[in-house]
Amino acid sequence: MFDRRWIYLLVALAVIFPLIVPATFKVHITPEARQLFDAIEALPDSSIVMLTFDYYPSTLAETEPISVAALHHLFRKDCRVLTMTTIPLGGPSIAERVTRALAKEHGKVYGVDYVNLGFKYNYVAVLKGMGTSIEAIYPMDNSSTPLSELPMMESIRNYDDISFIFVVSDNAIVDYWISIVNAEYATPVGIGVTAVSAPKYYAFISSGQVTGLLGGMKGAAEYERLVKAEGMALKGMAMQSLVHLLIIALVIIGNIGFFASRRARRRATA
């Protein structure tokens, strides 16, 4: 039987090669990415936007570029950003690291322009509870500062005060943002998800439950292009292209082999 490790070797080479010989490609914008960009662009300046870091460090390559591009956009528009996570392992520290770095770049002040709420256990309870009172769920921010001491939080009580929720996620928590938050509180939800989960959420675009969708590294690259901030996603397009083409080549080779062996079998039985 064919040793599948040869395939693994080819995939490794396809990933490594573009790192040695970098190449850039033109990324076309899909309507879903454009919709998300336009929705944020249409928000009045200094609107309150919630940005979630619902992903584990394992998917950083796909998801973090989305968060970075989103923060560039939000800070440029002078939106006030409320970040949170439903992931205990790594979520709060990723949110802290990414937001602080971007805030520094854009000259934003913690507590005035952005607040990191951190993590609380049980996402269903958290998502539902914030509909009534964010402070009841998160009495303190990620650094244990009471929310009452943060100027930005004075005008934020619950979802009614949030203009848009930008969910960046690598798991099915998105379903709850749609079915609990968007359905019950009508807050618009835009999403950036891993490529594997993206097909599922096309169904929620045309139903109007999701306002814009970014799928995986390609989605991140589109958003980077839209906000004119080239980052890791645009750089990663070369290796993703090569691996996709390799898989297609493998599928074709596999089919050639399949038909050849079928013909041989037929000849043998004839």
Next chain:
Amino acid sequence: MRRVAPVIIAFLSGFVTVISFCFNPDKTVLGGIEPRVLSWVTIVGGFTLLLGVVSITRVNWQAVHRKKEGWPYKFLTLVAMYVMAVPAMLPSSWSPLFGDAEGSIYDWLFMHIDAPMMGTMFAMLAFYIASAAYRAFRARNPESTLLLAAAVLVMLWRVPMGEAFLRLFGENVPGFINTYLMNGVNAAVQRGIVIGAALGAASMSLRIMLGIERTYMGKG
């Protein structure tokens, strides 16, 4: 009582949550109960994490103590767990190495050991997908040929190099895939599965609330 009490609790918790959806939380006791039930869930959930720590310590310590096969690995599991957890639980006011802020022991271990290991495991998917695709996408019959064609088109469409290739056949080809394949066929199929699964989940919830389905409690 051991059989009935869990069913009653399951029924009341489910009933309150479902019914309170249709009542105004500010106007009724019922609406007000729901957030309280949810807070209980959060608190109870916190304690279950403790249960996990106790379980993993007990199982691994027993293996180490009795020198069962592979005990050094189990010992390492225990060391890794406590080295990671204990400094994170100590107050950062004692030392910047404690707590979970940047610069702490927990943060360093997490960012430099745990996160890369998780990333490595996730990245292995690329290899597994390649070999699974090689094996699974065969034009055996009309249905599988259709699946194969759709997969190849989407794989090309999702990357700039492939998209450029598709544009050779017409400027609108990528748009066609997006409109008809992703927002058309794909969205319809996803809806079918999601609606079916939601109904299945609702039906199962009802069976649990009414105590018809009790297998998960160990009562068939």
Next chain:
Amino acid sequence: MHRLPLKLSLVAAYNLVLLILGSEPALAQTTVDSVFRWDRLNAMILLVVFSVVILLYIKWAKEGKPLFLRKIPGLEAVEEAVGRATEMGRPVLFIPGIQELDEIETIAGVSILGRVAKITAQYETPLMVPVRYPLVLAAGQEVVEQAYTEMGKHDAYSKDMVRYVAGEQFAFAATVNGIMVRERPAANIFMGVFAAESLLLAETGNAAGSIQIAGTARPEQLPFFIAACDYTLMGEELYAASAYLSHEPLMLGGLKGQDLIKILIVIFIVVGVILVTLGIGDTFYGWFDLGN
């Protein structure tokens, strides 16, 4: 009671609730000021219809009315897979997903575990159940022990059959992959919530040559299971599995009721599509709009 028109029942129930809560009836009031969210009456009606239909079918099933259920090949294969494991003298590996017990899919997975454990108890086939959450561990141990006791094989039960391996997703996947490679189970059964590790697990099992049966309601993971497993239960089939394997009329009745609701939904979709296409669907569409 069920002979009363639905609306009358609802009004009566509503007033009863008001009476219990000690509030003034406020039928005339609507939206945010009222006790009852009238804008969500549609959800309440759907809930009542859904519950009544399922309960009716359960009642009919109890009365002994014959109910036809189509065969689900994946579930038919469970017994065959355990049989194969017995012949080969190798264990059965069961994974009830990677999520906590508050996920309904995990409960479905644990319920199926109970049914599978009865079969492994019957054939005295070794069973291994690695879990990711402490509560699933407790429930899993309880379920497996009960299954072995019911089959009169309590002596064959060991607490280590269900074991907590790791709380982190990929650490869990790595451990399970290790079990697959070292212990070479003859059958791998995946039932519950799965995420990125689905292909890591299924592909390793495939390479190890195990029979693989998977079931999940996560559409994004289905393609991976379909590519690497012998049988895959899709979406609602996972929830139906426990009832299907139990062969109990009470449980099967619920499935039939669910089917009827699905037919209703299909009718609504078709009617909605026709009305919207004709440009007269706004009112009909509005019936399904959930109040915010």
